[in-house]
Amino acid sequence: MTFLAVAPPDKWDPLAESLASPIPLSPITGRPELLAPLLGEPLSSDPFLRRLLGIFEPSLWPVIETLDSFAAYLDPYTASEEFMHWLAAWLDIALDETWPADRQRRLVASAVVMYRWRGTRRGMLEYLTAYLGTVPEVIDEAERVEVTDEPLVGGEPISPMFRVIVNGPAPEEELSRLRAIVELAKPAHAGYRIEVRTRRARS
Known part of the structure; x- marks a missing residue:
């Protein structure tokens, strides 16, 4: 049960006098619906109580603002x-501090997908795409091995x-970053090589 103590009319109450001063109500203190579940309608719309809550508003507002966002x-x-x-x-x-901010943000945003496919060709592709901003080409050389009738025992x-x-x-600095990403995302037992494809200018 909640009680609200109010001084008798013949007693001087400095707190009540300060709360009775014309202080403009802010959006927070002007929201009686926040009090209704606890105090009920008569108290939630009481001007005295709303001004009392206004005293604590400066310290609570940053917290509420943070929670809202x-x-x-x-x-x-x-x-x-x-x-x-x-x-x-x-x-x-x-994250490498030298990476551009947009690339760092893309990598963090892609974390769930990258961890789901880490250690696979798709995981490498997702990680490299998040870093580069474009889709690279990742070729699994094992898929290009020709299967014959020749026995491989002892080979x-x-x-x-x-x-x-x-x-x-x-540049070499960019290649070193790509190598670090591939080392992290590739299957642990697999090798790799990075090839840079340069576009030839049309004559």
């Missing part, structure tokens, strides 16, 4: 740079190999 904090595309890096750490994604084992083809030019 909390979804934006969890979206890599709208979160602040600092919070976006926190999301990346929470998802165990190592050299066939090692899985991926060929990653990206459009150039690509």
Whole structure:
């Protein structure tokens, strides 16, 4: 049960006097529907109580504002740079500080898909696409092995190999980043090589 103590009319109450002053009501204190479930209609629309709540509004408003926009904090595309890096750490994604911001955000946003397919050709493709912004070509060399009737007993084992083809030019710094991504996303037992395809100018 909730009680509201009010001083008798013949007693001077400085708090009541200050609350009775003409303070403009803000949107927060002017929302009696927030009080209705707890206090009921008579109290929820009482001017005295609304002004009393207004005293605490300056400290509560930033909290309410943050909660109202909390979804934006969890979206890599709208979160602040600092919070976006926190999301990346929470998802165990190592971001290179030298990467452009848009690439970092794409990688964090693609984390769920990338983890689902990590260690597969599709996982490599998803990771590289998120970083590059374009779809590279990832070729599984094992799919190109010709099957014959020749016995392979005693022969050299066939090692899985991926060929990653990206459009150039690509400086050495960019290639080192691509290698780091492929090392993280590829099957652990597979090898790879990166090829840069440069477009020839038309004569």
